[in-house]
Amino acid sequence: MASVLIVDDDPDIRFLERMALKIADQGFTVVGEASSGEEALTLWRELRPDVIVLDDRLPSLRGLDVARLILGEQPAQVIVLLTPYEDDAVTATALSLGVRVCLPKTDLGRLLTQLLPHPL
Secondary structure (H helix, E strand, C coil): CEEEEEECCCHHHHHHHHHHHHHHCCCEEEEEEECCHHHHHHHHHHHCCCEEEEECCCCCCCHHHHHHHHHHHCCCCEEEEEECCCCHHHHHHHHHHCCCEEEEHHHHHHHHHHHCCCCC
8 A cells, every 4th residue: 555645735636536546546545634834744753654646736835845845855855846837947947856756737637547557
């Protein structure tokens, strides 16, 4: 079982992500949810999940900043960054930081197919 931390300020998106992981029945367990970057950092340090599904647009602390901080402490952390739309600059920055997958939210259906081929 791979533990997952979901980070998004929109409760409806967190619900959809949680349900997608549950319905897929691929061994993912949601161990926590955060609605801000600061809360994400606190929960990450407490829970040490295998995977973080991270929204880039968060109040006060962007997802890229959260990823930079986490990957600075734990370079092997698996992070999936969700963006509001396709943005080559954000994707390039995310991947250069070590983010495993960068997806636009409009392509949320690909979350599992993008995550599953990557070893945890």
